[in-house]
Structure formats: structure tokens, C-alpha cells
Amino acid sequence: MSVLRYFLPLSVLWMAFALFCGAALASVERGVVAWDGIQDPRLRAAQFELLMGRPAAAISRVLADRARGRIAGPPAQARLVLAGMYLANDAHYQAAETFYLMADMGQPRAVRDLAWFQLARAQFRHGLPDEALRSLAQVEGELPPPQERERLLLSSLLLLQDERLDEAAQRLSRLQALSGDDGPASPWATYGRFNLGVALFRRGREQQGRAMLEAVGRLPGDSAEIQALRDKANLTLAFSYLAQQQPEVAQRYFNVTRLHGPLSNKALLGLGRAHAARGDYKKALVPWMQLVGRDASDPSVLDGLLAVPYAFGKLEALKQSLEYYQSALQAYREEMQRVRAVEAEVSSGALVEGLAARMAGEADDGGHRDLTDLSGVPGARHLWPLISTHEFREILENYVRVGRALDETARWNTQLAANASLAPGRRADLQARIAALKDRLTTTRQRLGDHMTRLASAELNRRKQRLVGYAGEARFSMAQIYDYAAKRWGGE
Amino acid sequence: MLLVTVLVVGVAGASPESSFRQLDAEAEKVLVEALELGAEVAGLEASAAVSSRHLLEVVVSLAPDPQVRIEAVRLQLDGEIARDHRYSDKERDALKRGGAHPLFRGELPAGRHRLVATLFARVPRQADFQRQVSLDFVSGGGPRVVELRLAPGPAAENGKPRNPPEFTLKEWK
Numbered sequence: 001m002s003v004l005r006y007f008l009p010l011s012v013l014w015m016a017f018a019l020f021c022g023a024a025l026a027s028v029e030r031g032v033v034a035w036d037g038i039q040d041p042r043l044r045a046a047q048f049e050l051l052m053g054r055p056a057a058a059i060s061r062v063l064a065d066r067a068r069g070r071i072a073g074p075p076a077q078a079r080l081v082l083a084g085m086y087l088a089n090d091a092h093y094q095a096a097e098t099f100y101l102m103a104d105m106g107q108p109r110a111v112r113d114l115a116w117f118q119l120a121r122a123q124f125r126h127g128l129p130d131e132a133l134r135s136l137a138q139v140e141g142e143l144p145p146p147q148e149r150e151r152l153l154l155s156s157l158l159l160l161q162d163e164r165l166d167e168a169a170q171r172l173s174r175l176q177a178l179s180g181d182d183g184p185a186s187p188w189a190t191y192g193r194f195n196l197g198v199a200l201f202r203r204g205r206e207q208q209g210r211a212m213l214e215a216v217g218r219l220p221g222d223s224a225e226i227q228a229l230r231d232k233a234n235l236t237l238a239f240s241y242l243a244q245q246q247p248e249v250a251q252r253y254f255n256v257t258r259l260h261g262p263l264s265n266k267a268l269l270g271l272g273r274a275h276a277a278r279g280d281y282k283k284a285l286v287p288w289m290q291l292v293g294r295d296a297s298d299p300s301v302l303d304g305l306l307a308v309p310y311a312f313g314k315l316e317a318l319k320q321s322l323e324y325y326q327s328a329l330q331a332y333r334e335e336m337q338r339v340r341a342v343e344a345e346v347s348s349g350a351l352v353e354g355l356a357a358r359m360a361g362e363a364d365d366g367g368h369r370d371l372t373d374l375s376g377v378p379g380a381r382h383l384w385p386l387i388s389t390h391e392f393r394e395i396l397e398n399y400v401r402v403g404r405a406l407d408e409t410a411r412w413n414t415q416l417a418a419n420a421s422l423a424p425g426r427r428a429d430l431q432a433r434i435a436a437l438k439d440r441l442t443t444t445r446q447r448l449g450d451h452m453t454r455l456a457s458a459e460l461n462r463r464k465q466r467l468v469g470y471a472g473e474a475r476f477s478m479a480q481i482y483d484y485a486a487k488r489w490g491g492e
Numbered sequence: 493m494l495l496v497t498v499l500v501v502g503v504a505g506a507s508p509e510s511s512f513r514q515l516d517a518e519a520e521k522v523l524v525e526a527l528e529l530g531a532e533v534a535g536l537e538a539s540a541a542v543s544s545r546h547l548l549e550v551v552v553s554l555a556p557d558p559q560v561r562i563e564a565v566r567l568q569l570d571g572e573i574a575r576d577h578r579y580s581d582k583e584r585d586a587l588k589r590g591g592a593h594p595l596f597r598g599e600l601p602a603g604r605h606r607l608v609a610t611l612f613a614r615v616p617r618q619a620d621f622q623r624q625v626s627l628d629f630v631s632g633g634g635p636r637v638v639e640l641r642l643a644p645g646p647a648a649e650n651g652k653p654r655n656p657p658e659f660t661l662k663e664w665k
Binding site for chain 1: 511512513515516517518519520521522523524525526527528529530531532533534535536544549551553582583585586587589590591592593594635637639664
């Protein structure tokens, strides 16, 4: 189904997963594992720093103490604690290497399981679905309830993406059973069932997929998550029926989708299309007219701008049709200007720097911050869907961290200069290493910035192409109207 | 007219995933190098500032006990207050999860010293629970870590209220 083809790429999964799990994710720090039975007090002091949200300071402490041979207890404990700290600092490759080398980690099962789960979360965020599944497979028992729900949801989403639908369904059933305390409409289980329904559709098991989406679309519950999932399910069903030339059925589902909220523009557009498909253009105009008064940066609104004059044309109200085509062209021109302005902000680096400054402003020393308020960041409104993807977010976080590390190198040079007890040879060696690292950091930062700029430019290009297409359609339709009028009422 | 209607719920990355992964891995590598070099430089500075022979570190830890709430710890060295720390909820949580609070780190002159630590806590039926521990030691023999630990008291006999928590001192060398 073409309607469903944009579901389930990993970047989208992450965005949806993160948005959906927002509160739950916020309650579990990124990858922080509280190890059991750590003997050395210095290691536990570093762990305290970590638990206070300062992973970089914690790592620095362990490395320094280890270099001076001051850590007592089994060396494996220091390796494990350090790996956990790297994980909290988002250095998941480094953490994975140690975790896989230390099979049982010398930890109780519950702690071990939590560590593997945290690693899987990081790998998922960093676009490594296979590695995330492999790490999840290391989890031997049940996690505490909030993490267990997240684990089941995460593994079902990864399995869906891997087209292992039956295994995903199994996880979702367990999620449903576990979420029983939340009532029949557990947001966690519902979110999973929605995704499974979509995946079944994609695999051609339309009847099963439809049944699952219908169940989601009928769920009781007033929570924001359940309402949003109900809308998603109903809208997906509506568009699928519309694509199968069944506008009456489609209309039923459009009618139960809320006409406010994030999916309302799509619902208004679809409802109009359902009426139009039945030849009722007057009724189609009602939702479409409502739609075109909204923010033109939304693709549904851009579609609606063409839909309104099209309906007037069908009603033979050619004057209104021409007027609305003219308005549409004007709106496309204005939107094109806005997109070009954003493009200039992207090219100048203002978008990346604005986002980095916003993220660095309130981030912990691991560089993490929820970018929920982007007001005032140049171009962010147009690029919000892109900025929400895991790829963009992780690259941006790396960009901020590398920037901080660059600032640190300047501080180290000052410290070395002030350290009178340092042997000249040692000082020269360290200064050379700092200079080499600074070069690598600068290059990496440049590449990260370029990558974000490329992603943003590609997205803006797609928008521009879409606008050019819309404008071309508007002009072509206007020419057809003039042609028709000339033939009908022309001078000959 | 063609009405293009696609239910877009997100924007897939424009570049291949592999390019993102490569860049992500490269960033992690250089950031880990930066952390390691930073720790080395910080270590040099600390060594320059504090002679490891005379170094004293004091940490505070606790064994989780839902009935006890640590409020503050005061550290006195040779009769002078060296630290007076009141715990926040976040710090209490970090302690409960196995972290040890680094209360003090500093160099002491060679010779005899006296360390006195006072714990302030809330326990059932005693809002202003206090305990004190002390240690006499000689500085100069190498770095020394002192751990102050709050742990649940031993179980009481049948029917009697539980024994109060214990505040102990352990010296690590």
C-alpha cells in the first residue's frame, strides 16, 4: 500500500518511539547502570559522579585513578564500571566491546540485564538495529516493570523492521499482558499493536492488519497517547480504503479522526477527498476550505490549496476556481520564499549553530538535552521533522560534545603551561598530542556540521521540488480553465 | 488534477545510514581519545597540586535503608571543620544506588592528625539522629582513603523496634 510506505524506517521509528516514550525515557537516565558490589571506594566515588549526571567527569576520575594504580579490587570491576560510564556518555562502541568480552560481568542477573538493555537502547538510537537486537537477546529475565515495557516495545519495533512479524506479535502480547494494570488501553501495548497492524498491511496480510488497526481505532480512553494512536489507526484505515476506491468506508474513518491535533490536516484533506471521490464537491469544499486557512509549511495544506480550486472547477464555478488557483500560486510563492530564507540560514551555518547553542545551553556533561523548544532557532520550524530524527539528533549531540572537547584542549594547554613541575620533554609530548587531537576534533566537527547541513539542504530541496510541482499543476489547471472558457464563450 | 496524498509520519534521513554510522563511530573514537587525554592532563595537575604521599580522600556511602534518611555529614580535621555537607535528594538517590560521595580530597602536612566525622540523619522516632566516628592517623605514608558508611543496624529480637543504624569508618590504603 503506497499509503503505508513511509512507515517503519528506523529514523521514523526512533522519532515515534522517543516521542511516545517521552516521559518513561526521561525517568531512566541514558544508559546509567548502577553496578552491584563494587569494592573500591574511588570507583564508587566516580560512580557517584555518574549518577549525578556527570559521565565525563566520572570517566576522567576513573582513568586518572587507574593510571596511578590507585584502584583496588578485581581489575575487571574497573573495566566494567568504566564501560558503563562510556555507555552513559553515549560511547556505545566502547561499552559494547567490554560487555561482550566480559560474558557474565560478575554481576547479578538483574543488573546485567539492565546493562544489556541500556546498551541496546543506545545502539537503537545510533541507527544500529541488528546490534540492538543482539544486545536485547542477552537479556535473560524480566526487567523491572517500566524498563520491561520499554524493552518489549523496543524489541517488537526492531523485529517489525526486520519483518519478523510473528515474533513481534509475541512480544506485543506479552507487553499487553504486562500492561494489564494500565487498563484495556495501555498506551505501550496500543502503540505496539498499531505498528504491528501497519506491518501486517505491508506484508500483504491486509485482513489481519486491518483488524488490528480497527481494534486500536475503537479503543476507549482519553489520554493524549491513546487519542493520538486512535487517530493514527483510523487515518491509516481511511487512506487505505480511499486507495481501494471505497470512499464511503473511508469517510467513516475520517469522521472519527479528531479535526484538531497533529494529524488533523491529513484528516481534513482525506475527508474532502472521500467526498470528492463520490462526486460531492460541495461537501468536499467544507473540510478543504478549513484546511487552506492553516500553516502552509504543512504538505497537507499545500495539497489543499490545489484541492479547493479543483472542487470549484468541478462545480463549474470557474471564476472562484481561478481566484483560488491564483491564491494557491501566491501561497506557493510565499512558501518558496520562506524555504529559500531557511536555505540561506542552513548554508550560513546559522541553523546548526543555533541548534548546537540551544542544546549546549542546558545539556549535562554528556551533552544530552531534550530539544523541545526551538523557538528562535533559524529555520527550525520548517525542519522540525528532520531535527526529530534519531540521525540528526545524534549527530547534533556529537557536534556539541566535540565542540566542548575543543574548548577543553585550550584549557589543557593553559594548565600545562602553568604546571612548573612538569619535565620539558613530557610537556612537549603532551602539547604535541593535544595539537594532534585538536586537529582531529576540528575535522570531525566540520564533518558533523556538513552532514547536518546536507540533510537539511536535501529536505529543503524536496520541499522546493514539491512547491514547483504544485505551482506547475496550478498553472496547468488555470490554462485548462482559460482554454475551456475560450472554447465555450470565445469570440468566434 | 492530481492530488498527491501520502501519509508521511516522518522524514527518513537523506544520506545512507552507513554514512551516519561511520561518522558516529568516528565521533565516538575521537571523543574517547579526548576523554583519555583530558584525564591524563587532569592527573598531572592533581599530582602537581597534591603530593600523593600526603593525600587524604574521604567518601561517604550507605547501604539502602528505607527507614533512614541521611541529612548531612560534618568532617573535622584536627579540630577544624574541613567540610559540612548537606545532602540533596539527587545525592541521596546516588548514594542509594551504590555511589560514594567524595566528601573531601586534600593534602595534609606530615605528622599526626585526628579526623572526626559527624553524621546527621532522620530515623524512625528520632528526627535528629547523630553519630560520630573518629580516626587518629599519621600522614605521609602514602595516599589514604577513608570511607564513612551508614548501614542498617542489626536486626532486633522479636517484637522489639529495630536497632538504630550504624555509622562506621573504614580506612583503605
